[in-house]
Amino acid sequence: MWPRSFQERLRLSRRWQAGSHPPSNDLDPSELVDFVLVFRYPVNPSILPPTNASTGRTVVEDRSDLEQNAIEAYQEVVGRLHKLGLEWYVPTETSSPGKLFLFVTCPDAVLKQWMVHGKVQDWLAGLRGITPADSSDATVNEETHIGLTRGDHSPNSPRHAADAAAMTLDHPLAYLLQSDGQTAQVIPPAERLRLVYHRLTARPEEGGAGLHPDVHPFIETLYPLHNKQFTRHWIKTWGTKWLINHHDLQRIREYLGEEIALYFAFLQFYFLWLLPPAFVGLVWYLQGKTYSAPMALFIVCWSIAFVDMWARRETDIAVYWGTRHLGRVREPQPLFQPDGWSRHPITHELEPYFPLWKRWSRRMVTLPLIMAGSVFLAGVVGFLFALQTLTDEHYSGPGQAYVTYIPMILYSILMAKAGEMYTGLAKRLNNYENYPTRSEYEFHLTQKIFVLSFLINYLALIITAWAYIPFRAQVNHALLQFSSTILQGKIYGDVGDPLKEGRHGELDNGQVALKMSQTPADQLMVNQLFFFVMTGQILSLAQETIIPMATRYGTQWLQRRGTRSRTSAEGATVGSTAHSRSDTTSNSASNSDLHMASDKVAERSNGDNFEAASTESDKDTEEHPDKPTPSSSPVTVPPRLLRRLVKRALREYDLPEYLSYDDYSEMVTQFGFIVLFSVVWPLTPVIALVNNWIELRSDAVKICMNVRRPIPQRAESIGPWLDNLKLLCWMASISNTLLVYQFGTLLAPTPDTQLYGHTHLPTALGALLITEHVFFGVWFFVRTLIQSFPSVADKMLALEDYRQKVGLSRAFSLTSALGSTESGQGDMGGLENVAQEQPGGASLVGHDIPRDDPGFELISSAFKVA
Template identity: 20%
Template structure:
C-alpha cells in the first residue's frame, strides 16, 4: 500500500501525542529551519545564517542585455521581489531598493544571480489553511492493505529498510488555526513536507505582480518568458549519491535514488509515499498509475508470448503455409503481376516466408487473445479506478478539484470584471466567463485542430502513394531476391518514414495546441490540462494509428481484378500477399511502437544527461576560475527542466502504447511483452531522470490522472470493434474456418482462395488501344521485355487473390464471396456483443471503492463526530450551568 512505504523514519506515536498539547503557533524548538539541522545536510541547503532552509531558487542572468532593457528588467525584478516579501517569503539577499539590485548585478559581471527563498513558519501556517493542507489528527486503527498490494508484495521485493522505512498512518483533516490543538504536530521540521513547502512558494510566485501599473503582468512564468528571470525551482536535498564512507544521514534525494531510481532497483516496489513527499501528489500519482499499468501487463505478456511460441511451433503442421511453400503444387501457381506495366509474373512459392510469418500471428489462438485483450483493457481501468480511490484517500485528495483548486490567475485577469458569479461550492463572489463568451474561442480552436488533423491525413496519403510507387519500383527490379521481397521492403521503409513524419508533426502540433489551449481561457489548471490533453491525444491518435488503420482496413480490400483494378488517386491499389495482409500490419506496428519507445527512452536519458554534463563542466570551470564553490543551487540550475506541460509527454507515451497493445491486439500478440519490458525500464528511467537529471519540479497537486482515464476507457471500447474487424476482414480466420468446416482440413485452401485470370484480358493502361494490342505493357507472349524469367512458355492464365469468376469474363464476385462476407459480419456482431456484455458486467460487478477504504472513511467520520461530542461535554463540565426554565405559554 502507498501508506506502508515511505522515506521518513518511524516515529513513536506516544511522543507525537505529547507534543499536541500545545498550540501549533506557540511550538518552540529552536530556530525555524523548515527542515533538518546543518549537521544532517550540506551547508548549501540553508541561507547564510545556517538555520533557515532554502525552499526555492529563482535565478537570472544579466548578460546579453542592452542598457534600456537592463533598466526595465531590473525594475520588474525589484518590484517582483518586493511583492514576494510582502506575501510572507524571506529572501536572500534582502533588497531594500532597486539601487541595491543594480549594485549586485554590476558586481556579478553578467554571471547568473541566484535569489534564495525560505518560507517561514507563520507563512506556512497561513497557507496551510488557505490551501487546505490535510494534517494528522489521530492514529489510523484500520488495516487497509488491499488485494492489489498483496499481489505487489508477491511479485516485487520489499523496499530496503536502510533507505525507505515504514511510517505510522493517521486520520487527517484540513488544517485550521482554530483547531490547532487537535493536530498531531510531532516535530516542527517534519510537520510540513518539502512538497508542501514548494507548493506554497510556487503559489506565491505565480500570483506576485511585477508591474503595479498593469495587472496583467504577473507570475514567475511570465517573467521567465520575457527573460527577466532564467529559472525558478525548488532546491534538491543535496547530492543523490550517498557518501557511505562519510556515515552522515541520507537526505531524501539519496534515499529515493538508492532504493528507487537506481537502475539495479527495478525489481523493488515503488516508495509512493516518499515520491509524493518529495515531488508532490501529481508526480506520485503518475508513478502509481505507471506501476499499476506495468503490473497488469504481466498477464497479457505471458499469454501473448505463449501464443507466439505456439504459432511458431505449429508452423510445420499448417496446411496453408505447406501448400504455398510446396514448389510443385500449388506453390508453382503462376501469379498475376503485382503492378501495372513493368512487373513480371511470379511463383506463389516465393510467398513462403510471408505465409509462415502470417501463421505465427494469424491462427485460432489469436482470436482468443483479441478477446482477452479487449476484456483486459476494462479490467485495467477498473483496477486503476479502485487503486486511485485508495490513493486519493491515503493522500487526502478527495474533493480537491471541486473544493480546493483555485482559479488560474490568467483566467482571473483576462475574464471581464463585470462578469461575476457566486461559486456554488464556496458561495463566494468570483470572476467568471460564461460559456457563451468562450464559445467562439473554443470553436476557433476546434477549427485549427481539424486543420491539423487534415494535415496528418495528407501525410498519410503521401505515405500511401510512396508505398504504391516504391512497391512498383522494387517489384520491377530484375534481381529476384529484391523483387520477391517487394512487400517486405515496402512495409519496412514506409513504416520508418511514417515514424519520422509522426515525430516531426508531433513537435509542430505541440506548440500549436499550447497556444490554442491558452486562447480558450480555462478556469482551473485541471480544466486547462484536460483540454490540452484532449487536443494532443486526438492529434496523436490520427498521427500514430492512421498508417496501421490503412493497412488493416483499406489496403487490399477492394483490389478489383486484372481486367479492372481498384484505384486510389489514380494509382493501382496495393494488394495483399496471398497469405494475407496481417504480416504487414504486424511489421508496421512493431516498427512504429518499438521505434517510438526506443527513441523516447533515448531522448529522455542520453540527451538530458549529455546536456547536463556539458553545462556542469562549464559551471565548474567558471567556479574554478573565480575561486568560488560549486553550490547546490548552481548544480540544480545546470540540470534540465521538466517543462511547462509537466507529465503530459510521459502519459501520452504510455497511452499511445496502450492503444497499440489493445486496438491491434489481434495483429501483434507480442505487443504486451514488448510493452512490459519497456515499462519496467520506463519506471526506472523516469525515476532516474526526476531524481538525477532534472531540476526538482514544484509539488503540484492532482486528484486523478485527468482526462487520461476517459481516454483509456474510450480506447478500450474502440479496441473491441477494431479487433473484431481485423479478425474478420484483415486476417484469414473466417474464410479458413468456413473452409475447414466443409472439408475437415485446410488442405487445398490456397487453391480455393485464389481466382484465375486469362492474360488476354488485362486492363488497358497508359492509353493503349486494347488488351490485345502488341504494345500492351503486360507480358503476353514470349520475347516481351517484361517476360518473367521463370517460364519457358507463354503465360495464358495467372492466379490472383479474391473470389471472382474466371478465367474469362465477366469477372463478377462468386457466390462464395457473399457467403464469406455474411459470415464475417456475423463474427463481428457475435464478437463485439459478447465482449461488450462481459465488459459491462465487469464494470457493474467490480466496485469502484475498495471495501476497506469505505470502512476507513466511515471510521474517520465517526471519530470526527465523536471529537465534537467530547468537546461539547468537556465544555459543559468546565462552564457553569446556564440553563433556564422554559416560559409557560400564554
C-alpha cells in the same frame, strides 16, 4: 549574506532528512532556497515600430531608457516578493548582461500562514483525509492522537481528553497545529514548494505575486532545484529492487507531490496487471496462434477489468493522501485573463468573470484549427505510409536493402517536427480558450495531445488494415499504371484483372523495377505492428534518457576542455589566496554567458565536486563577506555551499521542464497497442511488460537527471487519461472483431483472402453489431462485480466517520462536564479570520526596498559594458 530564514531552512531540512535518509553532515544546497527566479531584461537598443505613419521614422530606444525600465521592473519584482513576505538573494556569480538569478526562500512564519489558509479552504471545499491513527483500531482514544495535540496539559486531564477528541473531527489544522500553536510536524518539501509556487504565480487580485513566466514580461522562468542526496538515494533504491512499495510512493509524494507519485503508482499498477496478458500472449505465440478469437475476447475482458480496478485504486490513493474531491477546490489558472470581477450570486464572494458565450465562441474558432492541424498530421502520416509501402512492398531496384531505411529515418524526423508543431498549436489554442482553473486547462490540453498521439501511432496501422490491404489490388494497379507512364517502362504480366495483377504484374525500365505486393495480409500487419511497438519503445527510451545524458556529459566535457584551453592560452594562473580566485570569478561571470559563469564557479571550487571538501572556504568567508540582502540581516553561509548552489542553479537552468503529459501519453499509447492489436502479434504485452519494468527506473532517472525538478501539484486522479483508456477499451471491441474476421481462421482461407483478407462488408457489420452489445454487457457485469466488494477507501471512510462520531460525542460530554463549551475551541482561534481573508488589491511594489540590493548594481553595470 543570506536571508535570516536560512537557519530555519537548515533546521527544517535536517528534520525532514532524518525521517527519510541516514543522517548526513553535508547539507544539500537545494534545501537553502525554494525557487530560482530568472529576471531577464533587454540590454541592447531595440527597433520599435514606426510612430509616425507619414514619415515612417523608427524610434530607437536609448540604453539609458532601457536601464531605467530594467531597474523599474526589477523594483516591481522584488517589491512583489517583499509584499508576500518572501526573501531573496542575488549572487554575483550568476550575473550576466541581461539576466539575473534570484534565489527566493519563504520564512516558516509566512509559510505557516499560507498553509493554514490553504487547509481551511480545502476543508470548506470538502477535502478529507484520514487521521494518522491506527486503522486497525475501531475505537478512539486520547493517546492515539497525542502526537498531534500534545501540549503542557496532562494526558489524563479532562481538558486534554476533550482537545484530543475534538482533533479527531477531520479538522483542517488537526495535523498542523499543536495546542501551543507550534507546528506539529515538518512540512514536506513538495507541500512547501507547491504553496510558494502558487503564491508566486497567482494573480495579485488573488493574493499572489503574478510572476508567472507566461504572464510577466521580465520573468523568463522559475524552477526549484533538485536535492541530489534524495535523487541519488532514489535511483540507488529503485535500481536494487524488483517492485516499489507504498513507502517508496510516499517518499515520492513528499518530494515531488501527488501528481508525480500518482503517475508512478499508475505505472506500477499497470506493470503488475500486464502479467496475465503477457503470459497468455506468450503461450499463444509459442503455439503459433494469431488472430485468435479467444485471445481477442480475453484482451477485451482484461482491459475492462484493468480500467475499472484502476479507477478504484486511484480513489483509494486519493482518500489515503487526502486529495479526494480535489476538483471542488478551484485552483486558479495563472494564464486566465478575466474580463472583470463580479460577485457570486449566492455567496457574494468576489471572483473573476469571463462570459460563457465568449468562451464557446473561442472554442468555435479553435475547433477548425485543431481539425486542420489533425488533417495536416494525418497527411504527413499518410505520406510516410505510402513511402514505406512503396519501398518495402513494390520497389525491387538497385540498393533495395538501403532504400527501405529511408521511410524510417524520415518518420523519426518528420513526425518529431510535426508533433512539435501540433503540440505548440494545441497549447496556444488552449491558452486562447482562456480556462479559469488548472483542472479545466489540463483536461482540454490533454485531449488535444491525445489526438496527436492517436494519429501518430495508430493511423498507419488503421490505414494498413482497413484501407490498403482490402484494396491492395486496385492500389497496385494504379501504382503500376502511373509508374509506367512516368518511368516509360514496360509492365510484365496481366494488367486486365486486378486480382491477377496483384500476383503477377511487374514493371521494369532497365533502371527502376517495381513489383506487385505479394506479402500475405496477416504478415503485413505483423510487420507494421512490430515496427511501431519495438521502434517506438527503443526511440522513447533513447530520447528520454540516453540521448539527454550523453548530450549533457558531452557538453560538460567540452566546456571543461574549453576552459582549460582558454586558461592555458591566456597564461592565467590561479592565485594563492581565495581572495584572488573570488575576484577573478566575479569579473569573468559578469562579462560572459551563463556557461562561462558555471565554468568559473567550478574553478573557484578548486576542482571539487559536490561532495568534496574545500580547505580554504573559511578563509574566503573571513576575507570577503558578502553584502547583506535587502530583506534580512547578515547570516554566515559556508562559501563552499554557496558555490555548489550557484553551480547547480546554472546547470539546471539549461535543463528542459518536465511535462507529465508525455509520460501518460506514452503509457496510454502502449495500452492502445495491446488492446487494439495484440491479436496481430501476441508478444505485444510481453514487450510492454519488459518495457514498463525499465520505464519505472528510466523515468526516475529522467526526472532526477535530465529535466528540471517538477513543480509539485496535487492530484486525485489521472484525469482525462482515464477517459481515454475507456475509449480505447471500446475501440478494442471493434478492432479485435474486424481483425479476427478479416485475417483469422474462423472462415476458410482462399488464395485471395491470404492477400486481401475477408472483405464481405455485411458480414463484418453484423459481427460488429453483435460484439459491441456483448462488450457493453461484459462491462456492466464486470463493473457490478467489482462494486459488490467494498474498497479500501470505503473501509477507511467508514472508520473515519465512526471516529468522528465517537469523538464528537466524547468532546461534547467532556466539555459539558467542565462546564464550558469554549474549551474545545481554544486551538481554533483566528480560523474565522483566515477563512474570511480577502486578497488585497493594494500596490505590490514594496516601499521598504533599499537601493543596496545587488540586483540594482548588477543591472547598472550591464549597461556600462561597451
